[in-house]
Amino acid sequence: xxxxxxxxxxxxxxxxxxxxxxxxxxxxxxxxxxxxxxxxxxxxxxxxxxxxxxxxxxxxxxxxxxxxxxxxxxxxxxxxxxxxxxxxxxxxxxxxxxxxxxxxx
Numbered sequence: 439x440x441x442x443x444x445x446x447x448x449x450x451x452x453x454x455x456x457x458x459x460x461x462x463x464x465x466x467x468x469x470x471x472x473x474x475x476x477x478x479x480x481x482x483x484x485x486x487x488x489x490x491x492x493x494x495x496x497x498x499x500x501x502x503x504x505x506x507x508x509x510x511x512x513x514x515x516x517x518x519x520x521x522x523x524x525x526x527x528x529x530x531x532x533x534x535x536x537x538x539x540x541x542x543x
Contacts, residue, residue, distance in 0.1 A: 460492050474501040 462478040469475065478492040496504065516522055 462492070464488060466490075469498070472497065474498055 460478065461480055464479045464481045466477045466479075467474065468477075474496045476494040476496070477490040478494075479488040479490045481488045512522065
């Protein structure tokens with residue numbers, strides 16, 4: 439009698455039809471010993487302030503997995519659509535955004 443190898447359990451993910459996506463162009467990343475916090479917001483051009491609309495709280499382990507997944511997906515994106523340029527000489531007065539690594543102190 440032979441047994442077939444069992445497939446590992448697959449996670450079924452449901453995305454609700456009424457899910458509202460949240461656009462973000464600003465993020466603040468903080469951390470403590472046990473967690474990484476990422477606050478997301480949308481900064482409108484010329485607006486003097488914004489409000490955080492989403493906060494992710496991850497373990498450092500899951501944050502590293504998220505970083506790897508983002509890196510892999512961005513590499514695939516750039517392979518298909520070309521390099522994403524973060525330095526734009528044509529925009530010398532670009533607004534300061536929370537994704538900018540130069541803001542990290």
